[in-house]
Amino acid sequence: MRNTTKLTMALVASAVASPAAAQEQPVAGNLVTSVDMMSMSVSELKGEIGQRYDAALALTRDGGTVGANDPRYLWAIQAKAQCGIALGFLKSSTKDPVSIGKCIDAAMRMNAQPMPVAVQAPAVPVDNPACRESIAGIVFFEWDSAVPPESAMPIIQAAAQNLKACGWKGLTVTGHTDRSGSDAYNNGLSVHRAQAVSQMLGSQGADPGALMVSGQGESSPKVPTADGERNPQNRRVEITVQN
Numbered sequence: 001m002r003n004t005t006k007l008t009m010a011l012v013a014s015a016v017a018s019p020a021a022a023q024e025q026p027v028a029g030n031l032v033t034s035v036d037m038m039s040m041s042v043s044e045l046k047g048e049i050g051q052r053y054d055a056a057l058a059l060t061r062d063g064g065t066v067g068a069n070d071p072r073y074l075w076a077i078q079a080k081a082q083c084g085i086a087l088g089f090l091k092s093s094t095k096d097p098v099s100i101g102k103c104i105d106a107a108m109r110m111n112a113q114p115m116p117v118a119v120q121a122p123a124v125p126v127d128n129p130a131c132r133e134s135i136a137g138i139v140f141f142e143w144d145s146a147v148p149p150e151s152a153m154p155i156i157q158a159a160a161q162n163l164k165a166c167g168w169k170g171l172t173v174t175g176h177t178d179r180s181g182s183d184a185y186n187n188g189l190s191v192h193r194a195q196a197v198s199q200m201l202g203s204q205g206a207d208p209g210a211l212m213v214s215g216q217g218e219s220s221p222k223v224p225t226a227d228g229e230r231n232p233q234n235r236r237v238e239i240t241v242q243n
Contacts (some may be wrong), residue, residue, distance in 0.1 A: 037100050040243035042093050049090065049100065052107035053083035059110055073203065074150050077196070081147050083108055115145045122183035130158065131166035136239040139197050143180070143230055146192035148200060148237075156197065159239050160204035170242035173198045177236040179227050190215030197237040212242070 037045060056079035057070065083100040089096040130136070136159040139152040148156075163171055175194035177186040195211045201206045221234045 037104065038097060040097050042090055042095070045095060045100075046087065046090050049083050049086045049103055052079060053087060054102055056080035056083060056107060056110060057207050071150060071153070072112065074148065074153065075112075076087045077203050079103060079106035080143070090152065097209045123131050127166065128162065130162050131168075134241055136162060136168075136171055136241055138239070139193075140232060141235040141237070143178070143191055143235060144189070144231075145235075146189060146196050148193075148196050152197070152200070155239075156200045157204050158205040160201050163201075163206050163210060166241075167242060168210075168241050170212060172203065172212045172214070172240045172242060173201070174213075174240065175215040175216045175235060175237045176220060176222070176234060178228045178229065179221065179225050181218075183217060187215060187217040190217045193235075193237050197239065199241075210242075215240045 037048065053241075056076045058079060060078035076235050082099050082209065083106075084158045086096055086099040087102050089099065095103070137155040138198050139148055139155055141147075158172065160171070162168070173194045175190035175197075177234075179186075181189070191213070192215075198211045198213045201211060218234070221231070222236060223231050225231050227235070
């Protein structure tokens with residue numbers, strides 16, 4: 001068995017984002033894959049996944065990472081979620097290859113050093129047209145997930161920046177789901193999504209006291225669908241302006 005405890009966490013800027021590539025990472029001249037993990041005993045696997053979960057949890061609580069423009073924060077959220085799912089399966093001695101593979105990949109990426117930022121974002125001009133908008137941004141989610149995608153960061157940064165620059169009184173952060181799943185489950189999921197976006201806004205400088213968080217479940221779809229239908233446009237968090 002390969003020594004997976006010596007996993008080198010190195011993010012390459014040109015890394016391929018496909019699932020197959022994401023589950024093969026260089027380790028001491030070899031490769032560690034989800035297949036390697038699946039060959040471990042349940043006890044060994046709990047230890048490996050548990051280490052990654054603990055590291056991700058610590059990083060999401062690290063003020064230096066949370067308060068910086070650091071993509072590792074998003075990968076830490078992803079790693080915590082996926083490793084947590086994998087540990088949940090392992091409690092019943094079940095090895096889930098999907099969550100294990102995603103846990104390995106996200107943990108590797110969250111430990112990579114961020115690329116240096118050469119130029120700071122320019123200040124928002126006084127006549128910024130965004131200041132006239134009623135919606136500061138929309139973040140879309142994967143099905144059954146409350147983890148904001150990495151692509152959400154520019155949206156979050158712009159909304160947090162404009163909150164102060166535009167003189168808005170605050171932002172209302174409202175979570176939504178599609179119509180798959182029960183009403184009760186979707187109500188909770190929508191709140192979790194809104195809370196995740198609100199936390200990211202705070203990490204980018206938005207005053208937490210100016211953020212109002214709520215969830216509407218599947219009651220206000222962006223695109224009307226039949227009950228039970230999955231629709232990516234409805235899995236969202238809308239950030240609206242309080243003037």
